[in-house]
Amino acid sequence: MTRVDEVLEGMDATRAWQEEFYRHLHAHPELSSHEVRTAAEVADRLEAFGYEVKRVGGGVVGVLANGPGGTVLARADMDALPVTELTKLPYASNVTAVDESGGTVGVSHACGHDVHVTCLLGAAASLAGGRDAWEGTFVALFQPAEETAAGARGMVDDGLTDQVPRPDVAFAQHVLGLEAGVLGTQAGPTFSAGDSVRITVHGKGSHGSMPHLGVDPVVLAASIVLRLQTIVARETKPGDFAVVTVGSSIAGTKSNIIPDRAVLLVNIRTYDEKVRERVIAGIERIVRAECEASGSPEPPTFEYYDQYPLTDNDPDVTAKVSQAFRSYFGEARVVELGRVTASEDFSRLPAAFGIPYTYWGVGGFAPGQPSYPNHSPYFAPAIQPTLTAGTEALVVATLAYLGKQA
Structure with missing residues (x-):
């Protein structure tokens, strides 16, 4: 019997309560920075397992000391999304909440x-x-507010590095559209850096029948939206990765009123800091130039938010964990994840400690089951073998560093 087998010997009993707990958690989601019930239930479980439990920055940390040796940190995020579930599962969420704008x-x-x-x-x-x-x-670290890029930073700002032992290595995982039971690893840049920016451009209000007396910010915003596409198409070197998405353009309230401003919400994804800097500089240059060309009476404003760091997996840690996965799960169940264009704030945690890390993907969809992307209202991983594979992966990776020698 291997060390992994020894630790996982009780998985049948674990699997029973895990499935029940998962259904309960799925049916009772909480928005970012409001994970009160979830955090309490996690803390209760950890205490029952014998962990020393700490509350840090809205998250929960369980520490289990088991003699001399190294230290491993594993992280899970706890928050849900403002998305109405459409899966019709018997444990589907019917929860509603009031968001930051005051809407339900x-x-x-x-x-x-x-x-x-x-x-x-x-x-x-x-x-x-x-x-x-x-x-x-x-x-075991359970983090709030990943979806708003605030959770990892909040835990660090609340003194995480002073309240738990300094780890030697950190792990995290994410359920993705891979086949259930399959794990995907990737060395180097894996999840993109992400930046969102709120751009406000100013016009001069007027009657819709008298456009010559105003400066139309709707036309200005439309010109900006079209021109921003050239940053990727004509300013980014072929082969370099960048995404510039205008997710929202809001101006005006009535067909016969030229408003005095327009607001654009723009999202940026990159894998390279120099590319990121060029994209941001390009956005600001284009917006200012279009405002000047339109005769805007005030300069535009730029507000950056929801900023995610690059997830850049350590090659040595990734190689060690990948080999441990292949030894336990078999070659066929461990694939190259490839780069994922979504973003994550996990890397702020190991960065605060100054330690290496790796972040892998866990397949969540059974053969024949429709595979929906994350953030879809139909996103619903198969309970098994997803939960078992994800649990085993964390144990296997941890024992690659902490397992006793035979």
Whole structure:
């Protein structure tokens, strides 16, 4: 029996409560920075497993010391999305909440964070029950507000690095559209850096029948939207990756009124800091030039928010974890993930400690099951083998560093 087998010997019992817990969590999602019930239930579980539990920056951290040795940190995110679930599952979310703008929105785990929480709790339970197979310290970190890029930063700002032992390495995983039971690893840049910017351009209000007396910000915004597409098409070197998306353009309230301003919400994704800097500079240059060309009475304003760091997996850690996965799961179940154009704030945690990390993907969809993208109202991973694979992956990766020698 291997050390992994020793730790996972009780997986049948773990699987039973995990499935029940997952359905409960899926049916009771909470928006970013409001994960009160979820955090309390996670803390209760960790305490029952024998962990020292700390509350840090809206998150929960469980520390299990098991003699001398290294320290591993594993992270799961807890928040849900303002998305109305349309899956019609018996445990589908019917939750609504008031968002930051004061509107009522549906809430669901449309990104699979309920899977992440459940898997990390399962790994925490397995490691607590299999202490004879490993030595060192395991840190289970449950983070709030990943979807708003605020959670990791908030935990660091609340003194995370002073409240838990310094890890040697950090892990995280995400349920994705791979086949259930399959794991995807990737060295180097994996999840893109992300920036959002709110751009306000100013016009001069007038009657719709008298456009010559105003400066129309709707036409100005339309020119900007079209011109921004040239940043990727004509300013970014072929082969370099960049995405510039205008997700919202808002101006005016009535057909016969020329408004005095327009607001654009723009999203940027890159894998290279120099490319990122060029894209941001290009956006600001184009917006200012179009405002000048239109005779805008005031300069535009730029407000950056929801900024995500690049997820850049350490090659040595990734190689070690990938080999451990192949040894346990078999070659066929471990694939190259490739670059994922979505973004993550996980890397702020290992960066705060100054430690290497790796972040992998977990397949969530059974053969024949429709595979919907994350954030879709139909996103609903197969419970099994997804939960078991995600739990086992965390244990296997941890024991690659903390497992006792045979």
